[in-house]
Amino acid sequence: MKTDIEIAQEAELWHIGKVAEAAGLSEDEIEYYGKYKAKIDLAVMRRERADGKLILVTAITPTPAGEGKTTTTIGLADGLKRIGKSVVVALREPSLGPVFGVKGGAAGGGYAQVVPMEEINLHFTGDFHAIGAANNLLAAMLDNHIFQGNALGIDKDKITWKRCVDMNDRQLRYIEDGLGGGKNGVPRKDGYDITVASEIMAVLCLATSLSDLKARLARIIVGYTFDGKPVTAGDLKAAGAMAALLKDALKPNLVQTLEHTPAIVHGGPFANIAHGCNSVIATRTALKLGDYVVTEAGFGADLGAEKFLDIKCRIAGLRPSAVVVVATVRALKMHGELPKNALAEENLEALRAGLPNLLRHVRNMKEVYGLPAVVAVNRFPTDTDAEIALVMDACKALGVNVVLSTVWAEGGKGGEELAREVVRLCENRSAFRYCYDEKLPIKEKIRAIVTKVYGGKDVAYTPEAEAQIAQLEALGFADTPVCMAKTQYSFSDDATRLGAPEGFTVTVRAVKVSAGAGFVVALTGNILTMPGLPPVPAAERIDVDENGKITGLF
Numbered sequence: 001m002k003t004d005i006e007i008a009q010e011a012e013l014w015h016i017g018k019v020a021e022a023a024g025l026s027e028d029e030i031e032y033y034g035k036y037k038a039k040i041d042l043a044v045m046r047r048e049r050a051d052g053k054l055i056l057v058t059a060i061t062p063t064p065a066g067e068g069k070t071t072t073t074i075g076l077a078d079g080l081k082r083i084g085k086s087v088v089v090a091l092r093e094p095s096l097g098p099v100f101g102v103k104g105g106a107a108g109g110g111y112a113q114v115v116p117m118e119e120i121n122l123h124f125t126g127d128f129h130a131i132g133a134a135n136n137l138l139a140a141m142l143d144n145h146i147f148q149g150n151a152l153g154i155d156k157d158k159i160t161w162k163r164c165v166d167m168n169d170r171q172l173r174y175i176e177d178g179l180g181g182g183k184n185g186v187p188r189k190d191g192y193d194i195t196v197a198s199e200i201m202a203v204l205c206l207a208t209s210l211s212d213l214k215a216r217l218a219r220i221i222v223g224y225t226f227d228g229k230p231v232t233a234g235d236l237k238a239a240g241a242m243a244a245l246l247k248d249a250l251k252p253n254l255v256q257t258l259e260h261t262p263a264i265v266h267g268g269p270f271a272n273i274a275h276g277c278n279s280v281i282a283t284r285t286a287l288k289l290g291d292y293v294v295t296e297a298g299f300g301a302d303l304g305a306e307k308f309l310d311i312k313c314r315i316a317g318l319r320p321s322a323v324v325v326v327a328t329v330r331a332l333k334m335h336g337e338l339p340k341n342a343l344a345e346e347n348l349e350a351l352r353a354g355l356p357n358l359l360r361h362v363r364n365m366k367e368v369y370g371l372p373a374v375v376a377v378n379r380f381p382t383d384t385d386a387e388i389a390l391v392m393d394a395c396k397a398l399g400v401n402v403v404l405s406t407v408w409a410e411g412g413k414g415g416e417e418l419a420r421e422v423v424r425l426c427e428n429r430s431a432f433r434y435c436y437d438e439k440l441p442i443k444e445k446i447r448a449i450v451t452k453v454y455g456g457k458d459v460a461y462t463p464e465a466e467a468q469i470a471q472l473e474a475l476g477f478a479d480t481p482v483c484m485a486k487t488q489y490s491f492s493d494d495a496t497r498l499g500a501p502e503g504f505t506v507t508v509r510a511v512k513v514s515a516g517a518g519f520v521v522a523l524t525g526n527i528l529t530m531p532g533l534p535p536v537p538a539a540e541r542i543d544v545d546e547n548g549k550i551t552g553l554f
Contacts, residue, residue, distance in 0.1 A: 004109045004554035007258070008117040014260050023088065023254070023262035023289050030254065033125050036116050039251040040264070042209065044285050051287040052086070053321040053426040057296040057376075058305035058365075060358050061498070062488055064340055065330040068109065068378045068408060072326045072415075073296040075112035075407020076376075076422065078259040079415025080292050085423065088290035089114070089261060092268040092278045092298070093128065093253070094121045095196045097168040097531055099553070100539035106268075109554070110408030112415070114255050114263045118550045127204075127266070128166045128195050130249040134217075134242040135164045135198045141238045142222050143178065146186050154231050156188045159223035160512065162529075166195035170532030197273045197529040202517035204246060205267035205279040206315055213250055214243040220516035230475060232515070252282040259412050262289065271298025272488045273529055275307040275519070280316040292426070299488035301325060301361040306453050309369055310435050311481045311519055319432055322425035323365045323373045324418070326405075327358050329383045329391065335499045344382040351387055355394050356500035360455055360491065362400050368452050370431035374421045375402045438481055442469050442511070445482045446522050450506045454491045458505045465522075468511040472520060475513075483519045485527040493524040 002010075014022075016038045020030045031039040057073040070091065077089035091114065094106035099121050107117040114120060123129070139161055146154055165172065172192035178185030195201060199220055207213035218234030225231060233239050252266040264286050267279035276298030277283075286293040297304030305323070312318065330343045335354030338347055358375065365373040375395050377388065392402040403421050406414030436448035443459070450456040461469070472478070489495040492504045510523040533539075541552035 004113065005117065005551070007111060008107075008113055008115050009549070011115055011258050013115055014256060016254060016256070019256045019260060019262055020254060022260070025254070025289070031251070036255065037119065037125055038254045039125065039248065040254050040285055042251060042281065045281060045288055047288045049288050052088075052291045052293050054283070054287060054318060055292060055294045055322050055324065055422055055426070056305060056308060056320050057294060057324045057326060058301040058361070059299070059326040060331060060361055061300040061302065061335065061490060063331040063334040065328060065334050065343060067326050067328055067331055069296055069326045070106055071109045071112045071408050072324065072376050072378065072405055073294055074108040074114060074257050074263070075405065075412060075415035076324065076418050077261050077263075077294040078112065078257055078412025079407070079419035080294070080422070081259065081261045082412040082416055083419050083423070085419070086291040087261060088286040088293050089257065089263045090278050090282050090286045090293055090295040091263065091265045092296075093124055093265050095128065095194065095268055095270075096122070096166045097194050097196070100533070100537055100542070101168045101531065102534050102538065111258060111411035112407040113258050114265060115258060116255070118553055120255060120265060121553060124265070125253050127249040127253070128268070130245050131198060131200050131204060132164050132166055132195045134245045135195070135200045137242055137245065138220070138222065138233055138236070138238050139163045141236050143185060145236055152231055152235055153225040153227070154223050155226045156186060159188070161222035162191045162193045164193045164195045164198045168194065168531040168533045170530065173528070173530045191530070193529040194531060196268050196270045199514045199516055200242070200246075201267065201269045202274045202514055204250060205269055205275070205277065206312070206517055207250065208280055208284075208316070210243065210247060210250060213246060214239050216516040216518070217242045221513060250281065252279060252285050271304040271307065272527060273485050274517070275311045275483055276304040277308045277312045280312065283318065284316070292423075301364060302453050302491055303484070303486065303488055305365065306435065306449065307483060310449075311483060314434060314438065314481055315518060319430070320371055321430055322422055323371045324376050324422065325358065325362050325365065325373055326376050326378065327391070328378045328380065329387045330380055332358060332391070337498060346384045346387060348386060348390060351390055354499055355391065357498070358391070359394060359398060360500045362395065362398055364453050366398065366400070368435055370433045372425040372428075372430060373400050374418070374425060375400055376405045376418050377402055378408065379404045379406060439479055442473060442478055442482065442520055446484070446508060449482065449484055454506065455500060455502050456492065456506050457503045460505050460507045462507070462509045465508045465511050472511065472513050477513045477515070477520055480513075481519045483514070483521045485521055485523040487525050487527070495525070
């Protein structure tokens with residue numbers, strides 16, 4: 001059986017100019033980055049043309065068995081193209097941290113991939129490097145301001161801004177810098193985030209223009225003065241230089257699927273820390289190019305889809321037409337507490353025990369958000385007819401169809417049935433609504449997410465979180481969406497509680513504001529903004545030969 005990278009390397013790619021032409025882009029609207037990548041001019045998203053239909057692909061709560069959300073997103077787009085629809089797929093860019101760690105890249109798999117996959121998964125067009133540079137420029141200007149006399153009166157013990165690097169490096173979580181005395185800086189405690197956890201990533205992905213980007217950058221809060229007043233990037237006069245570093249990164253990237261469907265890959269905030277979606281600019285651009293736009297949101301629907309709908313759609317004025325919830329029988333059996341080494345055996349009891357996880361996600365899409373949904377089951381050879389029938393019957397009770405997907409093995413051909421169901425769902429205008437009114441107090445918004453989406457009973461707050469909420473509301477940040485930082489492995493804040501737990505209390509340990517992005521972040525559990533590498537990193541398997549051919553990436 002061929003690996004993902006072997007399939008990608010054997011594919012015959014179109015020159016990106018041909019892909020652009022097929023998408024309706026002129027030579028003046030693209031900027032080449034080699035033969036197979038290009039940047040798209042920002043003016044495209046302002047075309048006088050009706051927007052296409054927006055389809056969100058989300059999934060059940062992730063397990064080690066895998067769900068295949070990105071693969072399904074790409075395969076669905078190829079399936080829509082095969083049935084004669086004008087379609088563009090919009091995805092996030094992969095972070096180097098997961099590529100070299102455990103999770104791997106984010107270019108799909110099998111015969112449903114975006115290409116050139118090696119370049120997309122590694123440096124791509126340099127967007128993440130630009131974000132890291134802008135983040136670290138702000139950090140340097142902040143520390144330099146303090147060193148040069150601290151005219152703003154910044155309390156170095158109340159600095160909230162961290163440096164970043166796009167790599168899993170636990171050694172950098174907590175550091176002390178400015179050591180050495182004299183001209184070597186002001187000693188203080190500091191730390192690093194991974195680049196995808198930087199607020200600048202969230203800012204870039206929610207900005208709608210260069211001027212909006214600059215305004216959002218200026219609003220970023222980097223710390224507080226000795227008398228408790230927030231200090232912003234604008235106060236440090238850093239926003240202009242940061243925007244200059246990001247001006248090209250703001251443009252969305254055009255690539256293609258293995259079947260030459262236009263694909264826009266841009267931005268990549270983590271979904272368990274930030275809002276987990278590709279950029280607003282990418283989505284708006286795609287909506288001007290295709291009659292159907294297929295996009296995804298990170299992790300399970302309780303994280304990625306909730307944030308896509310309550311944060312991105314609210315801020316950008318987007319209205320989805322349909323939702324695809326991806327599941328596998330294997331993963332559902334894991335939610336039924338079947339060990340990974342027993343997943344190949346038929347086990348209706350374990351599947352029945354795990355099904356509530358899928359049903360809660362589907363019910364949330366239909367009843368909380370008012371969106372029509374379909375369940376896409378990635379079928380494995382070990383799945384039995386009885387197991388598939390059990391999933392279909394359970395979803396039918398909710399009025400939702402189940403479609404078997406074989407896009408990993410068959411590409412767009414294996415996504416045609418799913419494509420037809422999605423087109424059917426898009427025929428009527430959805431009754432889309434948000435989970436909460438953003439004018440509610442911060443605590444009420446958090447409670448709405450916990451009780452309506454997670455299925456929890458209550459929310460508890462540490463004294464630190466209580467004080468932070470009071471401070472943020474006093475500073476005028478009450479009327480913003482809430483971004484929950486929570487484990488991706490459970491509806492609750494306890495990663496060990498699989499399935500669809502009920503009656504639990506979520507504990508919020510800290511609350512901070514991402515003023516540039518425009519949301520408040522509620523941190524629960526032990527969420528890390530700088531991951532670490534596993535005992536055997538994926539990086540150990542990656543190599544390149546004398547001809548530049550990369551191996552071991554997948």
